[in-house]
Amino acid sequence: xxxxxxxxxxxxxxxxxxxxxxxxxxxxxxxxxxxxxxxxxxxxxxxxxxxxxxxxxxxxxxxxxxxxxxxxxxxxxxxxxxxxxxxxxxxxxxxxxxxxxxxxxxxxxxxxxxxxx
Amino acid sequence: xxxxxxxxxxxxxxxxxxxxxxxxxxxxxxxxxxxxxxxxxxxxxxxxxxxxxxxxxxxxxxxxxxxxxxxxxxxxxxxxxxxxxxxxxxxxxxxxxxxxxxxxxxxxxxxxxxxxxxxxxxxxxxxxxxxxxxxxxxxxxxxxxxxxxxxxxxxxxxxxxxxxxxxxxxxxxxxxxxxxxxxxxxxxxxxxxxxxxxxxxxxxxxxxxxxxxxxxxxxxxxxxxxxxxxxxxxxxxxxxxxxxxxxxxxxxxxxxxxxxxxxxxxxxxxxxxxxxxxxxxxxxxxxxxxxxxxxxxxxxxxxxxxxxxxxxxxxxxxxxxxxxxxxxxxxxxxxxxxxxxxxxxxxxxxxxxxxxxxxxxxxxxxxxxxxxxxxxxxxxxxxxxxxxxxxxxxxxxxxxxxxxxxxxxxxxxxxxxxxxxxxxxxxxxxxxxxxxxxxxxxxxxxxxxxxxxxxxxxxxxxxxxxxxxxxxxxxxxxxxxxxxxxxxxxxxxxxxxxxxxxxxxxxxxxxxxxxxxxxxxxxxxxxxxxxxxxxxxxxxxxxxxxxxxxxxxxxxxxxxxxxxxxxxxxxxxxxxxxxxxxxxxxxxxxxxxxxxxxxxxxxxxxxxxxxxxxxxxxxxxxxxxxxxxxxxxxxxxxxxxxxxxxxxxxxxxxxxxxxxxxxxxxxxxxxxxxxxxxxxxxxxxxxxxxxxxxxxxxxxxxxxxxxxxxxxxxxxxxxxxxxxxxxxxxxxxxxxxxxxxxxxxxxxxxxxxxxxxxxxxxxxxxxxxxxxxxxxxxxxxxxx
Numbered sequence: 001x002x003x004x005x006x007x008x009x010x011x012x013x014x015x016x017x018x019x020x021x022x023x024x025x026x027x028x029x030x031x032x033x034x035x036x037x038x039x040x041x042x043x044x045x046x047x048x049x050x051x052x053x054x055x056x057x058x059x060x061x062x063x064x065x066x067x068x069x070x071x072x073x074x075x076x077x078x079x080x081x082x083x084x085x086x087x088x089x090x091x092x093x094x095x096x097x098x099x100x101x102x103x104x105x106x107x108x109x110x111x112x113x114x115x116x117x
Numbered sequence: 118x119x120x121x122x123x124x125x126x127x128x129x130x131x132x133x134x135x136x137x138x139x140x141x142x143x144x145x146x147x148x149x150x151x152x153x154x155x156x157x158x159x160x161x162x163x164x165x166x167x168x169x170x171x172x173x174x175x176x177x178x179x180x181x182x183x184x185x186x187x188x189x190x191x192x193x194x195x196x197x198x199x200x201x202x203x204x205x206x207x208x209x210x211x212x213x214x215x216x217x218x219x220x221x222x223x224x225x226x227x228x229x230x231x232x233x234x235x236x237x238x239x240x241x242x243x244x245x246x247x248x249x250x251x252x253x254x255x256x257x258x259x260x261x262x263x264x265x266x267x268x269x270x271x272x273x274x275x276x277x278x279x280x281x282x283x284x285x286x287x288x289x290x291x292x293x294x295x296x297x298x299x300x301x302x303x304x305x306x307x308x309x310x311x312x313x314x315x316x317x318x319x320x321x322x323x324x325x326x327x328x329x330x331x332x333x334x335x336x337x338x339x340x341x342x343x344x345x346x347x348x349x350x351x352x353x354x355x356x357x358x359x360x361x362x363x364x365x366x367x368x369x370x371x372x373x374x375x376x377x378x379x380x381x382x383x384x385x386x387x388x389x390x391x392x393x394x395x396x397x398x399x400x401x402x403x404x405x406x407x408x409x410x411x412x413x414x415x416x417x418x419x420x421x422x423x424x425x426x427x428x429x430x431x432x433x434x435x436x437x438x439x440x441x442x443x444x445x446x447x448x449x450x451x452x453x454x455x456x457x458x459x460x461x462x463x464x465x466x467x468x469x470x471x472x473x474x475x476x477x478x479x480x481x482x483x484x485x486x487x488x489x490x491x492x493x494x495x496x497x498x499x500x501x502x503x504x505x506x507x508x509x510x511x512x513x514x515x516x517x518x519x520x521x522x523x524x525x526x527x528x529x530x531x532x533x534x535x536x537x538x539x540x541x542x543x544x545x546x547x548x549x550x551x552x553x554x555x556x557x558x559x560x561x562x563x564x565x566x567x568x569x570x571x572x573x574x575x576x577x578x579x580x581x582x583x584x585x586x587x588x589x590x591x592x593x594x595x596x597x598x599x600x601x602x603x604x605x606x607x608x609x610x611x612x613x614x615x616x617x618x619x620x621x622x623x624x625x626x627x628x629x630x631x632x633x634x635x636x637x638x639x640x641x642x643x644x645x646x647x648x649x650x651x652x653x654x655x656x657x658x659x660x661x662x663x664x665x666x667x668x669x670x671x672x673x674x675x676x677x678x679x680x681x682x683x684x685x686x687x688x689x690x691x692x693x694x695x696x697x698x699x700x701x702x703x704x705x706x707x708x709x710x711x712x713x714x715x716x717x718x719x720x721x722x723x724x725x726x727x728x729x730x731x732x733x734x735x736x737x738x739x740x741x742x743x744x745x746x747x748x749x750x751x752x753x754x755x756x757x758x759x760x761x762x763x764x765x766x767x768x769x770x771x772x773x774x775x776x777x778x779x780x781x782x783x784x785x786x787x788x789x790x791x792x793x794x795x796x797x798x799x800x801x802x803x804x805x806x807x808x809x810x811x812x813x814x815x816x817x818x819x820x821x822x823x824x825x826x827x828x829x830x831x832x833x834x835x836x837x838x839x840x841x842x843x844x845x846x847x848x849x850x851x852x853x854x855x856x857x858x859x860x861x862x863x864x865x866x867x868x869x870x871x872x873x874x875x876x877x878x879x880x881x882x883x884x885x886x887x888x889x890x891x892x893x894x895x896x897x898x899x900x901x
Contacts (some may be wrong), residue, residue, distance in 0.1 A: 007830035015823030059861040073845040074861035088785040089884035
C-alpha cells in the first residue's frame with residue numbers, strides 16, 4: 001500500500017522544518033530542528049508499516065507469550081523511541097545554548113552574530 | 118565446502134606476511150637491524166609453501182559477505198603461481214639486502230612492517246579469484262607503496278612522490294572497481310547468478326562477452342580496466358609517478374617498483390585476456406603497450422640518474438608485456454608471461470646494483486660514474502648478465518621473450534596488413550633505445566674511471582648475494598630457455614592463452630622476419646651508441662616541452678584543485694547557518710532527484726488513502742499546526758504550536774499501534790515545553806519580520822525539499838522490505854524466551870539492543886553535563 005497521505009504530510013512537515021531552519025532567529029531554528037526530527041520519526045514509523053490498533057497488532061504480548069501474533073514492527077518502534085529521547089536531549093541543549101548566546105551577545109539574530117570574531 | 122587437500126595452505130601464504138607485519142615491533146626489540154632476516158624467513162616459508170602447489174589448479178574459499186556472494190576466494194594456477202613465487206622469492210632476497218642497505222637508518226619497524234604487509238597484499242592479488250578481494254588487495258599494495266615511498270618522511274620530495282604515487286595508483290584502482298562492477302552486473306545474465314567469482318567468469322568467457330556487449334558495457338568495462346592497469350603499471354600517459362617513486366629506498370624500488378607492484382596491472386591484463394579478448398582489446402592494449410615501450414625507452418636515454426634510467430626502463434618493459442598480452446595471437450601471451458619473469462630476473466638485480474653503487478660510491482649521477490669494474494668486479498659481472506638481458510642480446514634471457522613479442526607483432530601485421538605494420542616497426546624502434554640505455558648502464562662499469570670518483574668500498578655480502586642469485590637464475594634461463602619453458606613458463610602461459618599452442622624458446626636457426634627485427638634492433642643500437650650524447654640531448658629537448666610532460670599536467674591539476682577549493686569555500690561556507698543549510702539541502706535534494714531521474718523511477722499510481730480516518734484527521738491537524746509554527750508571529754505562539762504538533766504526533770503513535778512511543782512522546786513534549794518556556798522568559802520577543810525577497814527564496818527551497826521527501830516516502834514505502842519481516846518476527850518470537858518480557862519494544866531496548874540504549878543514555882548524560890556547564894560558566898568562558 002503506497003502511503004500517499006503520509007507522504008504528503010511528511011513533505012509538508014519537512015518543507016516547514018526547512019523554512020524554519022533558514023530563519024535568522026536562533027529560537028526559530030531550534031523549532032525547525034524539532035519539527036524535522038518529529039517528521040523523521042513519523043517517516044521511520046511509516047517504513048515499518050502503519051497498522052491500526054488491535055489486541056494483536058500492538059507489540060505487547062498477552063499472558064506469558066504462549067501466543068505470538070503478527071504484530072507491527074517492534075524494531076522500528078524501538079528505533080523511534082531512542083530517537084525521541086535523543087532529540088529531546090538535543091532540543092534541551094540547543095535551547096540552553098540559545099539562552100547563553102543571548103546572554104553573551106545580547107542578540108539572537110544569526111546575521112549579526114556571524115560578524116563577531 | 119570441500120577443500121581439495123593441500124590447497125588451503127595458500128590461505129596461510131596470504132595471511133603469514135600480514136601476521137608477521139603485526140609482530141615486527143616485538144621482533145625488532147629482540148633482533149634489531151637483523152629483523153630483515155626474519156622477514157626473509159617469512160618470505161622463504163611462503164615461497165616453500167607455494168612450491169608445494171606446483172602443477173595444481175584449484176580454488177579454495179571461505180565466505181566473507183555471503184549475502185552479496187563475496188568471499189575470500191583464492192585460486193591457484195600457473196599464472197597466479199608464477200606471480201606469487203616471484204613476489205615471495207624476490208621478497209626473500211630484498212629482505213636480506215635490506216639488512217645491509219638500511220644499516221644505521223631509523224624507522225626500520227615501519228619499513229619492515231610495510232614491506233611485509235606489501236608482500237601479503239601482492240600475494241593476495243596474485244591468488245585472489247574474487248573481484249572484491251582482488252580489488253582490496255590491489256588497493257592495499259598502493260597503500261603500502263605509499264608508506265614505503267614516503268619512508269624518508271622528513272624530506273619534501275619523498276612526501277611529494279608518495280602522494281603522487283598514491284593519487285595515481287589509487288585513483289586508477291577506482292576505475293578498476295567500476296570495471297569489476299560492470300562484470301558483476303552482467304554476470305547475472307551470462308552465468309545465471311550474479312557473482313564476483315573470477316573463476317566462474319573465466320569458465321564462460323563467450324557468454325560473458327556476449328552479455329557485456331548486449332548491455333553495451335563491453336567497451337566501457339575494457340576501458341575502465343585499462344585505465345586501472347595503466348595507472349598501476351605506469352603506462353603512458355600515467356607513467357610519470359614511477360620515476361618519482363625512486364625517492365624510496367633502493368630495495369623498495371627493486372621490489373615494488375620493478376619486480377612486483379608495478380606488474381599488478383600487467384598481471385590483471387593477462388588474467389582478463391581470455392575474458393575480454395576482442396579486436397578492441399588488441400587495438401587498445403597493443404597500442405598502449407607499444408606507445409609506452411617507445412616513449413619511456415626514449416626518456417630512459419635522457420635520464421641523468423641511474424635509478425631514473427632504470428625506472429623509465431621498467432615502464433618501457435611493462436609496455437612490452439602489455440603489448441604482448443594485447444596481441445591476440447599465441448605468441449602474445451607467451452611474450453607477456455615470459456617477459457614478466459625475465460624482467461623480474463634482470464631488473465631487480467640492476468636496481469640492487471644501483472643501490473650498491475649509490476651506497477659504496479656515493480653518487481647516482483650517470484655522468485659522474487665510470488670504470489667501476491676495477492672497484493666492484495663481482496657487481497660488474499652481475500650487471501653484465503642483467504644489462505645484456507635487458508638489452509635483448511642473445512643468449513641472455515631478455516632476448517627470447519622480446520623475440521616472442523616480435524613474432525607476435527609480425528604475425529598480427531602480416532595477417533591484418535595496412536596500418537598494422539606499424540606494430541613491428543614501432544617495436545623495433547623502441548628496442549633500439551632499449552639497447553642504447555642498456556649499454557649506457559653497462560658502461561658505468563667500463564671505460565675510464567673519472568678522477569672525481571673517491572674511494573669505493575667493497576659491498577658487504579648481504580648486498581652482493583641477492584643480486585648475484587637473481588643474475589645467476591637469469592643466466593640459467595638464458596642458457597637453456599626451453600628448460601624454463603617446459604618446466605614452468607609454459608604452464609604459466611596456459612591461463613592467459615586463448616588457444617592451446619606449443620611454446621618454444623631458443624636461439625634462432627634461420628633468418629625469419631622476427632629474427633631480422635632483433636638483428637636490426639641490436640645492430641642499430643650498436644651503431645647509434647657512439648652518438649649517445651646527441652640522441653640524449655635531442656630527447657631531452659623534446660621532453661622539456663611543458664605540455665608534453667604529464668608531470669606538469671599533474672602539478673597543474675593539483676594546484677588548480679587547491680586554488681579552486683580556496684575560491685569555492687567562501688561561497689558555500691561563509692559562516693552563516695542559512696548559507697550552509699541552503700547548499701546542503703539543495704545539493705541533497707538535487708542528488709536524490711537526479712538519482713531518481715537516472716534510475717527512471719515512476720511515481721506509483723494512487724491506490725486509496727491507505728490509513729484510517731482518525732489518523733487522517735490527526736495528521737491534518739498536525740499539518741495545520743506545523744504551518745502555524747512556520748508563520749508564528751511571536752515566540753510564545755510558536756512554542757505552543759510546536760508543542761501541539763508534538764502532542765498530535767503522540768496521538769498518531771497511539772493510532773499506529775505504538776503505545777510506548779506515545780507515552781514517551783508525551784513525557785518528552787511536556788519536558789520540552791517547560792524548557793522552552795523557561796528560556797522564553799529570558800530572550801526578547803523579536804525577529805518575526807521577514808524580508809519578502811528572502812521569504813520567497815526560502816519557500817522555494819522548502820518546496821523543493823518537501824517534494825523530494827514526498828517522492829522518497831512514496832518510493833520507499835511502495836514495497837515493504839523483503840528481509841524486514843523476518844527480523845521483526847524474530848524479535849517478537851524471542852521476546853519471552855530470549856528476553857523474558859512481553860513488551861517487545863522494551864525487551865529490544867533493554868535486552869536485544871542493550872548497547873544502543875547504553876549509547877542513548879550516554880548522549881543524554883553528555884547533553885545534561887553540557888547544559889550544566891553552560892549554565893554555571895557565566896563569564897564568557899574565559900574564567901581561569
